[in-house]
Amino acid sequence: MKYPKFLNVNNNTIGVCAMSSGVGHKLDSFDESIEYIKSHGFNVIETNSVRNDSEPSCDALTRVTELNSLVNDSNVDAIWLAAGGDFQFETLPYLDFDLIEKNPKWYLGASDPTNLLFPITCKCDLATVYGFNAGSFDEFGINEYSDLCIEFLKGKNNVLHSSSLHQDVDFYNDGAPILNTNTEYVGSCDAEGRLLGGCFESINDMAGTPYDFVEEFNERYKLDGIIWFFDIFSMNSCDVYRALLKMKYMGYFKYTKAILVGRVLFKNVSDLIGYEQAFKKALPDIDVVLKMDIGHTYPHMYVVNGAMAKVKANDGCGSIHYEIKE
Structure with a gap:
């Protein structure tokens, strides 16, 4: 199993792409999340389709082309998927696993981005991180595990313990999870x-x-x-x-x-x-x-x-x- 280089130096760059839904419908929330990531010392760059107000963000080939631009960019140290959705499955025929394997980086995402993370780990023998999208860190999304995820990306390995309280099934209040x-x-x-x-x-x-x-x-x-x-x-x-x-x-x-x-x-x-x-x-x-x-x-x-x-x-x-x- 290959573990990409940890981002343990300030000013490492995270590339964000929209392999599933665009985030145009929740820009305020997304901007909060990006600021949270930046507050931990990272630079963030986005591909062109991230802020599109559509699901999917654009056609499948364009999404993979934008992903490949981050894979090929030696200044990008990790690739974080912007959001979930329903249509990432259609990008699978266009993925270049040889390119991904030759340029090992951390890939992070949750939900629909499984369609990238899971085959990368299985095919390319490359560890990936499931649990948070780049847009997961608005004021409602930050939880007791958020900082621990960032710390892991920097190379700190914490033991994760079960929570004491959680959100009941399908229960929200104006978008805010109630534990x-x-x-x-x-x-x-x-x-x-x-x-x-x-x-x-x-x-x-x-x-x-x-x-x-x-x-x-x-x-x-x-x-x-x-x-x-x-x-x-x-x-x-x-x-x-x-x-x-x-x-x-x-x-x-x-x-x-x-x-x-x-x-x-x-x-x-x-x-x-x-x-x-x-x-x-x-x-x-x-x-x-x-x-x-x-x-x-x-x-x-x-x-x-x-x-x-x-x-x-x-x-x-x-x-x-x-x-x-x-």
Whole structure:
């Protein structure tokens, strides 16, 4: 596993691109986020389509061309995706994985940007950071893990501990998350292995396509074992169950030591099976921990795709300790 150079010197440059949605509909919020990133000592440059008021930000080929301009720029030390959305999947045929592998940088994003981070880690053997988009740091988005994500990018490796309070499912007040519910992880594990995952819907979309590189990742790190992490955005539990079975049939979980599942943002519309039951029924022999601080609800951790980690969870709480080693 390759770890890009950490940004531990002031005035490193972060390139921001819009591989999914543009941010034109929330410019005030986005500007707050960029100022937050700059306040940690970074320069920030943006590609042309970032501030477009459209989803997607522009056509797929142009989005990848703008990404490549950052990949090729030796002055850009990390690439941070501006926002989530629904259409990044259509950029996959245009990605130049050889170019990305030859120019290793940190890639960061959350939700739809899984369609870039996940295949980069699997195909290019390059660690990526899931959990925050460049536009995640407005006054409502900053949480107890925000600074820790920035510190990791600078090379400081902190142990992440479960939160004490979190935002209830689908509950907002004028856009501000209200941390009104006691955090209690469901399930237990004590595992060490390679982290791999992202937005569940995106991973399910890529499964079985020419951009599915999970088998080679699994074989490369079978001796380490895999700890999957899943951020389920809105998929109902019946669909999750079928998707898990598909992934199981494809061999995704043959070296799996544990599975970490975040809180689902939207209420489950199925009463036939719950999320916990879906995982237990599909994968009865694997430790699964649900309702973790991963994903779309607040607060949420950053998760390092490809990193070795020690994960512990019991009695409703837990921790992730990254071991940055090849």
